[in-house]
Amino acid sequence: YRERNAMLLAIKEGIIAVNKEGAVTMMNLSAADMLNLPEPMIGRHIKEIMPGANLMPVLAGGELPPNVEVRAGDKVFILNVKEMKQTGQVYGAVISFREKTELKKLINKLTEMKKYSEDLRAQTHEFSNKLYAILGLLELGEYNEAIELIKEEYAIQNEQHEILFQNIHS
Numbered sequence: 001y002r003e004r005n006a007m008l009l010a011i012k013e014g015i016i017a018v019n020k021e022g023a024v025t026m027m028n029l030s031a032a033d034m035l036n037l038p039e040p041m042i043g044r045h046i047k048e049i050m051p052g053a054n055l056m057p058v059l060a061g062g063e064l065p066p067n068v069e070v071r072a073g074d075k076v077f078i079l080n081v082k083e084m085k086q087t088g089q090v091y092g093a094v095i096s097f098r099e100k101t102e103l104k105k106l107i108n109k110l111t112e113m114k115k116y117s118e119d120l121r122a123q124t125h126e127f128s129n130k131l132y133a134i135l136g137l138l139e140l141g142e143y144n145e146a147i148e149l150i151k152e153e154y155a156i157q158n159e160q161h162e163i164l165f166q167n168i169h170s
Helices: 001-012 029-034 100-139 143-167
Strands: 013-020 024-027 070-072 075-086 090-097
Touching: 013 029, 029 090, 075 100, 090 100, 100 143
Parallel strands: none
Antiparallel strands: 013 024, 013 090, 070 075, 075 090
16 A cells, blocks of 8 residues: 555656546646646546546446547646446446646657757767868878868867857856
């Protein structure tokens, strides 16, 4: 029992369990917080808490597709429902949900990381090209040109770093 409670408290997703009639039998604190409830609303009907969830067909043995968008108040949630069965009979359901805006933030962060990775790859490729150019000049004995290319690149790098350090503060 303690482990179950600790696990429900640790889960960031909202979790609500309902019986066959749709009455809430369990709700974690994350669910209450996301739904702006003062506390878990045990015993209340799910229609009062999440009117747009349309869970009654699931409790009657139907199915709900995964990742359904449901509006509750001023928030939109991504909802998943799993029916609870015993000896082939549905006796309730477990609802898990997350705010859609939170998922969008995660997707945006992932997109930023992907772009950052692509930028680093391009920068590495460009740096390799400059090293090959310097190597070619050295192999041809064009030492002064190689030195000038290195000096130019060093000046460009210093200028870019100065701009960054002056405009972006820790």
